Amino acid sequence: MKKENIGIVETQVFNLPHELELENGEKLRDVQLAYETYGKLNPEKSNAILICHALTGDAHAAGLHKGDSKSGWWDIMIGPGKTIDTDRYFVICSNVLGGCKGSTGPSSINPETGKQYGADFPFITVADMVKAQKELVDHFGIQKLFAVIGGSMGGVQVLQWSVTYPDYVTKAIAIATTARSSPQQIAFNEVARIAILSDPKWNNGDYYSGSAPTHGLALARMIGHITYLSDASMHQKFGRKLQNKEQYDYNLGFDFEVESYLHYQGQSFTKRFDANSYLYITKALDYFDLSRKESLIEGMKTAKAKFLIVAVSSDWLYPPYQSREIVSALSANELDVTYREIESNYGHDAFLLESGQLGYLIGNFLSHTIVSDVMRNDIVSIRQGISIEETARVMFEKGITHLPVVTENDELTGIVTSWDISKAVALKCKTLDGIMTKDVLTVKGNEDIETAAKKMEQNNISALPVVDDDNKIIGIIGSEEINRLIGGYR
């Protein structure tokens, strides 16, 4: 399949309909989230994928903004024909609460004062970020996300989603991440914060009318940047190469390329990020800990999704042992979890760069979809023996054309369609029994969706009841929603 760029995209703004109650007890009014979407939500709203961004990411995950030549931060993964195929999936990415790229954060106007929040912004948590995202997902009327995907702090949000809103997540993909911040991660965040707080221009967070603490923020970014690379990738990228010179300068300027590179990264970061957001978001990361009573098994008990957990061999900031810890906790809860460690020299940054390995893993994980992953389970059925009039009323009220008929024990015994009702009226038939289809085609929840699609196509029907081993109905699946997911819908 040809991989294409999505083309021009635009960031939208969603205004939360009510105030947001935060984990620390405070309330935030007039919260907005910046978001982008790619692809088309199917009528069943079953093909939505939420992408969660990392510490300094934003809603612009893919495509181009008008007049801009730089693609979104995960453009290598998202687009028509790409791993996260926008011809199949409806992709949503929103800037986190506390951020500075369009979502409510410390640089937003505080409705109480009419001035930027600054250090008056309440301290948020990852659970708060996810709670705000959940409002956005609700706004689309999506009752279940086909997948939630993210790396680093994005992965942290994925895990939080799976634990807090277990019924909303079918598949969860968490890359290069952790279920609780380690003391080393906290330590690096703290020195980055101290860099900002020590800059006199930080001015207790009140700098929006003057000049920003760019020195401190640049330094924070430089520290962070070292932790995103691996020792090996730095050897490869820089070695001991000097910066445009043949010999040492013997002064306090840059001698080495690696120094100049870090400065450049630090400097350019200050043009796109707000220092207060850096403080608040790193604090949220530090607070992140899914364990309950020191037990991650206990803390992840509520999760229901299927998980793909991916670690990076050379990632020393979010080392593989943290991913394996997640896998252990999920396995102990008897969840379906796949663990992969990708071989890469890129260090933590691999989640943004290793499109080949990640594409293969994520692509496989998304496409291996079974019926129960996508079936609707808000099924309406009728009991055997009720009247044609009653049946017609249910159909009309619920707006559906296929109605499963069940026994007293909820066993599927037939199916009745609006066509059958017309037939009954024409033939003056009074009971269901005479007109319903009794030899009903069904699928099992654990059948592959491709098998289900084939059944529907071959028999020229548009929906199949999903039954368990006792022939009890547990859901219904339509051809349209399946076809989109298997790529037959373009």
Added chain:
Amino acid sequence: MKKENIGIVETQVFNLPHELELENGEKLRDVQLAYETYGKLNPEKSNAILICHALTGDAHAAGLHKGDSKSGWWDIMIGPGKTIDTDRYFVICSNVLGGCKGSTGPSSINPETGKQYGADFPFITVADMVKAQKELVDHFGIQKLFAVIGGSMGGVQVLQWSVTYPDYVTKAIAIATTARSSPQQIAFNEVARIAILSDPKWNNGDYYSGSAPTHGLALARMIGHITYLSDASMHQKFGRKLQNKEQYDYNLGFDFEVESYLHYQGQSFTKRFDANSYLYITKALDYFDLSRKESLIEGMKTAKAKFLIVAVSSDWLYPPYQSREIVSALSANELDVTYREIESNYGHDAFLLESGQLGYLIGNFLSHTIVSDVMRNDIVSIRQGISIEETARVMFEKGITHLPVVTENDELTGIVTSWDISKAVALKCKTLDGIMTKDVLTVKGNEDIETAAKKMEQNNISALPVVDDDNKIIGIIGSEEINRLIGGYR
């Protein structure tokens, strides 16, 4: 053997007799080095061990300063009966050039201006530090150090010593170190420097009359401190324990113990270290690269010492692969090198803490001493056939009592002592041949010093000629110097 503390020690000052020409071409006048010594230099000056300190260390390696309750930084290793046994060895430790603990550095008075150097201090290198130390060693009249030992930046100096002054180093012990700073090491040094340079109080290095850039220096130390610990040791030491509280504060203060610990480390560091020294010494480390034309084998070609290279399993700042790189280069140069990786969770700091494992390795390495390690090779001998008068004159002039007699081919054929001369005078004997001992006891250079000591003791003689396989004399070894090294001299 009972391990004791050395007791009260005092830092001395050595004034370099002439100006020091630095690697960058500049010259430094009136250079002084602060140093301490422990134990007693033997008459042969063959039992001296130089200890090199790490980035923020000083000359106070062991014992106590009067009125102080804190021992020197390597007191666990140095003292009577300890691994570096001050009953056997004469231990020297000096504060590095560029430092701030008594040696000439940026906080010293510039004799040209009468004011502190500050940022006018010339940029020094590790080779410069070692060059200054060499002056101190010369000052003691030591022509060969029994060992040079150091960890981290101390190890870097050990390697520099072995390459620059190969004839001065018998044994070299380099722990948790590298032969060239990696881009990641440079990067961490650079962010630490930026922390200092960004502090407005740094004031271009001119802060000695005002207040020092303590914020910047504390931050630099905090960053450094994270790199000295391992992820595992931080889990062990702190985990996610909160600092004197039951729940998160939801503010920008410390929530976690690890944060409070780092702050404390940063703060207390500013009381004992000069920010400019931190800048200069980290730059010297960045410049450190023993390779020549990108080849470490080429760069370490001149070395002659026996090496013990020790790495720490959990050290990610100076990872074991850097130690193995040193070992490869030394082996390729056919040098005698022993490599050990100690198992420790302490990270880089293990070189200061793992006294058990390090003590065992260093103790073994120091005690496995062969005759050629400690023999004098400034031997005086006389040719077979010369007169008694001539022999007596040589003895008198050189102030020695044992004179080896050699053939034209330098083969050892006898030994003559002052006692033999007296005998010849009494017996009116005119030639050596009649009175010299012909059946001379000798040792080989590769024999263990304990064997040599036994030979001398059993035969009641005080010195042995050292010969090669062709019976040619290559040195002489005395019982006194040996006895001290094997611990028989107290």
